[in-house]
Structure formats: structure tokens, C-alpha cells
Amino acid sequence: MQGCARGQLDMEGALTARDRVGIQDFVLLDAHTSETAFLDNLKKRFSENLIYTYIGTLLVSVNPYKELDIYSKKQMDIYMGVNFFELPPHIFALADNAYHTMLAEANNHFILISGESGAGKTEASKKILQYYAVSCPSTTLLDNVRDRMLLSNPVLEAFGNSKTLKNDNSSRFGKYMDIQFDIQGDAVGGHILGYLLEKSRVVHQNHGERNFHIFYQLVKGGEEDLLHQLGLESNCQHYSYLVQGECANVASINDKNDWKTVRNALSVIDFDERDIQDLLGVIASVLHLGNVQFEPDSKGYATLNNSAELLWVSTLLGVNVQVLQEGLTSRKIEAKTDEVLSPFTVDHAIYARDALAKAIYGRTFTWLVNKINDSMENKDSSRKTVIGLLDIYGFEVFYVNSFEQFCINYCNEKLQQLFIQLTLKSEQEEYEAENIGWEPVQFFNNKIICDLVEEKHRGIISVLDEECLRPGEATDLTFLERLEEKLDSHPHFVTHKLADKKTRKTLERGNFRLLHYAGEVTYCVVGFLSKNNDLLYRNIKDVMRQSKNTIVRECFASKESDGRRRPETVASQFKSSLLGLTDILMSKEPWYVRCLKSNESQQPGQFDDVLVRHQVKYLGLMEHLRVRRAGFAYRCRYDVFLQRYKPLCPATWPYWRGVAAEGVEVLVQHLGYLPDEYKMGRTKIFIRHPRTLFATEDAFEVCKHDLASRIQAQYKAYWQKGQFRRQKEAATKIETCWRGVQARKAKGRRQWAVKVIKKFIKGYMARGEAKTTDNSEYLAFVRQNYLNRLKDNLPKMVLDKTSWLTPPPVLMETSEILRQLHMRLMVRKYIRGITAQQKAQLQLKGITSVIFKGKKDSYPQSVSQPYVDTRISEQDINMKVLQMIRHEGIKYSIPIVKYDRNGFKARPRQLILTQTAAYVVDDAKIKQRVLYTTLKGVSVSTLSDGIIIFHIPSEDDKQKGDLIMQCDHLFEALTKLSVVANKQSAINVVQGSVKFQMKAGKEGIVEFSSGQESMVYKDKNGHLMVVSTRTRAR
């Protein structure tokens, strides 16, 4: 049975219940009777965005008022088919568990979602539906059903939800939806039961509240054409039914977008264009109706003052405008055989108008639910199981509470009663089934309040109905008096009159107060009678029955108006529908979601301790926990328990080969459980305290690690060995292959080398022949080789004529061309590098060469000796001499030795060449001035001496005869002279001897010879003998 599955889940819950934030399952709370500990746990989890916590299989949900990323497809996948307690608490876990239990046990279930208004019930039910839509197996055919189920939601919310002070999307009707599954678990159909729509909202809204969403959606989102067709304007302020709460626009609601969703959904759930047109016609007609105003005529009766709006109503509903007007301003009274029209006062007319609006809307809503049911209906008759989702309006307390709150809160009392019965029942049943003694639990049973409301003859509903039905002047106040009479000593009922002094101050006269299980609520009796009666005059019903609008016609076509009997009152209808619901639920297995509001102001992240504590209290969560903990905190099927913990005992590990219960007994004995700590049921072990299980679980954790590491080690070793072997094999294989590759490469290289060498030898042998295939490569090699070598060994100097590499025969010609090119290049480079000074020097050397080359022995040695500008600087010339000759421009000076003409005595002198003359100077004296014009010739010998002889004409008296000098820089001095005096042609190189003029008419001879030692002396024959050392060659 289901109980067994639960037990197993509880056990596993323990596994994940710790270690996270707080405790995931209150059953595991050690201080399970402490409300503070309970709240602390909720709060701790809430602060970490963990909004779900279990009490066993009951899910507590705290509204976070913010989007949490826990409802994605991924999340759904995580929860799909996983055991309830293996994952953190979640609405999906509950949905999944209900589903799988349903499949396993093939029975019906329901999920009761409760909590006060705004606590998150509707959201929870949507999440569950989405979960089934995604997780159940499906076919395309079923997708259709599924889409309709999902899309019925926005439509029903549009028509049945509205903004209240508690919730911007408050459900103003109760909804029970069966989801039908076939035996494979496919969702194959659905069915919705609607409960008591709060119709009064159509005509009246409190401040800060709105009418039903659909009105705003249509007015704000409707396309221009559509609005035009319906006679509407795109402005909510225009409609008196929309503006009473003064909040047509709400930040959290996007009416335009919602309109699109609803419009699209309508098409999906089988509404054809006609239906949609009729439906919107109804909505629009209600809006127009709200704008119909009355004025009193002279007799005080109501007349219409705005026929345009009425005209729209009549058009949209397809009724005769006259008849409609009549229906709104008068009623038919049957007097015996006649029918008489009784006109209304203005107030009465307004009442009739609002009654009509409420009736049309209310009935249309019922029609809508039926229509949706048609579209979701599964028509085949195969066996199905269902999961029912109950999302009904939550317990509600406003500043002023009226008939609607009375009904809503009564409904919540009923559900609480159901909850108590079912929980206690199931818990007790389990104990009985397991043969374990039941210890009764103290809890508040709200049956007394249910009775207060619904008991026949005494209950509030009975009194109300009596007041409504009795003849005579019944009013809301007479109803209150009746209540006071009947219930004067009821502990949960108080009025001003019945209250003690203190309480009386808090109660006004027209109010009564009920002490609900969830708290005190003071109801204002005003309107109770009329709302309960929900009267609509017959003539207006008749009008509606003739409507051309199909929906309206269908809605009013029931037989109710035919009978003369008064229709059932609203409260009675509601009461019986709740009884019906209780029956439906009692026949199914329950699952609970308890929704809590975290704060009153719908703020994310705020946790109002007082508010939550209050809800925990009245929702009976502590009691539920106590029931779950009565006696034993855990229970677990023997086989499951044994399977999990068998490693903890040598006798049960690795296998227990007997009955599971006995194995468990052996196991817990081994673990040292005390007799008081556990009980053995028929199929389960019951453990009294959480700590016992925790200790076992801790031991299991340790043991699990041990086991795991042993298995791991073994496996690792095995794996490593295999790995090593595989690696070794692979290495050998690679090595072999690599060696082969290497060998093949080497062989290739050898073959190639042999070929090259062969070719080389052949080429060498044929190197002299014309180019053939045999020698072409060799010759190319030779060429390249030579050119490469040549490149590195080019001569560096112009004069280097020997180091040019000898070319191979094939390159003779090329080499010669290259050599010449290179030479030219060097010459060019050399010439480019020559300075002006060097150039002048070279020119001088050139002149020297013309005069002396091949003629005088000492010439070759002189070539390399550079010429200088002068050998005596001007400072070294005597000032007097300078003064005398400077104006002529001194060009060159050199020290010389002058030989006297007679005795050939040698005297050191300076020879100074000016622009016009050569001077022989002895310190401050000019010894001789030789004008170039008078210089007849200059003689030098062919040998290597330095003797220079100036021949000067003897006719010139002033002259002392020819000048004989010895100069160390003969070539330099004579070259300078030849340039300055232009005497190149006058210089003679003479062999042997030369004559010279001593003085006019007397001649001397200079004889030149070469010998061991150079010397100059006067010979006995009177000649001047000049001996110079011999040089190798001229």
C-alpha cells in the first residue's frame, strides 16, 4: 500500500535531510515540539532561498515573492522518477511521487494545496501541472490534451482571478482539477470543478482591488476593430465597473500581454470564432450595463437616462431593447391570472442592474468551465486513475469581511477538517497495520467550527437560509438577532451583544465574529441576505432566455425559473458543493502542500516571524508534526533497511540469506539498539528517535568510505596493471616501427650517396669534355665551388696582381672577365678614395717618373717616399731673407750641401724656390739668386747620388758660375723646381761626368761613379769625384 512506500521514503529522507541548510524534513527535528525551533528552521532555509521543507510527505512552501531558478526543465529532469527524499524538498518531488505512487498502486490521489490568500497555492498548482505536462510520456494526440490543460489556466485566471489587497492574482473561485492518466501514465484528459465565484466583484470592488482581469485585458489589449465592434473604448476609466478600486493599472500585471495569451489560449481550447464573439459580447455587455444610469421620474420611479449604453447591451446580448429596459426598471408580479408590472425606484433599478450583471458573468463563468471541460474530456472508457489538484481560495481576512469571506473561510475550515481526519486516519491505520500500539495525539479539532457553520437547524447557514426564506420583513439585522438567539453560548461565536465588556469594544453592532481555526474574523452582516438570495427577477431572466447570444441563452435556459420553488440559496449550494468535494477527496489518497506567506507586503526576502508563526499554528503544522512523530520518528521496510545497512554487520554482509526481518534484528542488535529505541512491525522497523538513525547513518557513511576505498584500491591496482601492460606493448610496437623507419632512411641515404659519388667520379673523368649528362653536374659543382672560393678570396688591393685564384679550365674565360671587372672596380674604388692632396702628390710623382724613370739609379727607391710641401718651415728661414724674398712667393725650401766651385768645399745651405728664382741662402745672407729665366739646365747623374748641378750662363756677370749641390731629396726638389720654373725639359740625366762652369771661361768636371761607399771629394786631377753606392737596378 501507499503507506509502505511512504515509510521507505521517510528512511531515505534521513539520508539527505542533514548537512544542508537547516533540516529538510521537520520529522528529523530533535526539538519537534518547539514552535521556535520549527520557525528557526523555516527561516534559516528561507534566507537561503530554500522555500520548501517537508514534514514527512507534506510539503511546506514559503512564498519567496521572487522568481527562483528552480522550476526549469533541467530541474524537472532531476526530480523525474527519483525517490522522494533523495533530493532537496521540491514541489516537483511531491508531484513526481504522487504520480509514481498512483501508477504503482493504481489508485486515485489528490494534492491539497492550502494556505491563505497570496501564499502561493495557485502558483504551486501551476507548477505541478507543468511538471506533469513535461514529465509524463506523451504522443501528439495527447499533446493536444496537455496543451488544453495547460492553457485552460490563463483563461480561467483571466475570468476568475483579480487583484485583491492580498494578492495581485487572487483566485476568486475554487478550483478542483482532475488530471486523468491511463495505465501507462499518459495524461489523457482533465476535468475541472469550479466553486463559488465571487460574483459581487463584478459590480463592486473595494479600494485597491480590481474587477476580474478579463475586463482590463479586453479594454487595454483588445484590437481596435474588436473594441469598435463591441462598442468599447480603450480606456478603463470609462467604465464604472472598473474604477471603483481606483487601481485599473497594476505594476505587476501586464494586461495587454495577458490579453494576447488568453486570446491565443481560447483558440487552442476549442473555442470557435462564434464562441469567442459571444463570450466577449458578454464581457462587453457587462461593462455597458455598469454604465447604465437611472433617474427618478416625477413619481420617483426609475427611468433610463442613457439609452446608448443600453442599446449596446441589447445589441451585444441580442435582446429587444424595450423589453430589456422594462426588465431593468420594473418587475412582473403575478396577481391571480394577471401579470402586473411594478416599477422600481432608482435604488431598486440599480440593484436589478447589478444583479443582472453578476448573473450574466457568473453563469458565463460556469459555462466557460464546462466548455473547457468539454475540450479536455477523454471520451474513451478505458480504465484511468486521477490526480486531483485542489487550489481553492485561501483563508482570508480583510478590514471589512462579508458573505464571500464567510464562504471562503468556511471552505477552509472544511478542508482543515478533512486534513485532520485524513492525516490522523492514515497514521493510525499504519500503526494498526503494523501492529504497533497507537499513542493518541493532542490536537485542535476544528469540527466544532464546521458544525457552527453548517449544522442543520442550528448552524449559521441554516439560520441565514431561514431568514432568506421566511415571509415577512427579514433583514440582515434580523438575521444577526436570530444568530444571537441560537448561538448565544457558542465558544466560537461572538457578537456585540454576546461579548464580554472587553471584547465588546472591538465589535460593532452589525457584526458577528467567528473564532476560526486560523484566527478570528469579524463579519459585517450587511448584504448577507441579498447575496445569499442572489435574486434575479423572473422577467429579466425571461429576457435573457431569449438572447441571441448563445452563451447567455444557454446559461439562462435551465429549468430553475420554470418551477415556482425558490432556488437554493447560495450558501446552501456552496455547502453542498463542499460536501461533494469532501466526498471526492475522501475517496482518494491525499498529498498536502501547505503554503505560507512570508510577509504581508509581498516583499521578496522578508520573513515576518509573527505572521509565519501564526500560519504555522493555524495550519496545524506543529500538530501534524506531532502526529508524525507520535511514538516513532522513522519507519522503514525491512528489506530496504537491510539492503542499506547490511555492511555494518559481519553477519549480514555481503549477503543475508534469511528473512529480511530477522536480518534487521541481527543487524540492530549488532549496532547496539536498545529495546526501547525501536519496534519491529509486521513489515517495517520503527525507530523512535532521529538520533538513533543518525548514528546508524554516520556509521554507514564511515563504512561506505572504507568499502569504497577498498574497492577503489583493488580496482585501481587492476586498472594500473592493465594500463602498464598496454603501455609496454605500445612502446615495443612504436620502437619496432621507429627502428624500421630509421633503417629505411639510412639505406635511402646510402643509395643516394653512392649515386652522387659515382656521378662525381664520372664527371671528374669527363671534366675536359664538352658538357654531357655525365659531367654536367660535376662541372656545375666545379663552377660553383670555384666561384664560391673566389668570392671569399678576391684581391684586396689594386697592386695585388698575384693572388687571383687559378680557375679550372672551364672557367678560364669567365675568370679573366671577372678579374678585369674586379680590377676596374678596385681601381674605381681607389680613385674615388684619393684626396686632392694625394692627387697633387701623384701628379708630382708622375712628373718625376717622366723625368727620371729608367734613367737614375736611385729613382725606384724614391717612388714610395712621399713628397712634402717643404722641408724647411718659414720659421726656420732667417727673417731678413724672408723679408727680402717673401713677396716673390716661397714655394719650396730644402736644406742642401753646396760645393765650392774651386776647392769643392762642402757648405750647408738652404735652397729656397720662389715663383721666379732659386735662392741659395746661408743663414741671413742670400749667397746666390738664380732667376729661372737664366737657368740654362740642370744636370744629375744616372747613379744614386744626390748631386744637382745648376747650369747658369756665364755671360751673366753677377753670377758666380754653375751651382753644385747635394740634396737628400733630389727627386722631390727637382720635381718642384720643374713645376715652379717649368724646367722639366732642362733637366738632364748624364752618364759618367758632366762639365760645369766654374766662372766665366773656366770649366770644371764632375765625375760620377759607383763604389763601396758613397763620398764626394776633389781628385788629384781637379775633378769633383762623386761616388755613390750601387743600387740593384735602375
Ligand SMILES: Nc1ncnc2c1ncn2[C@@H]1O[C@H](COP(=O)(O)OP(=O)(O)O)[C@@H](O)[C@H]1O
Ligand atoms: N514559488 C513561487 N516563486 C515565486 N513567487 C511566487 C511563488 N509562489 C507564489 N509566488 C508569488 O506570490 C503571488 C501569489 O501567489 P498565488 O499562487 O496567486 O497565491 P494564492 O493562490 O495562494 O492566493 C504570485 O503572484 C507570485 O508573485
Ligand SMILES: [Mg+2]
Ligand atoms: Mg490562488
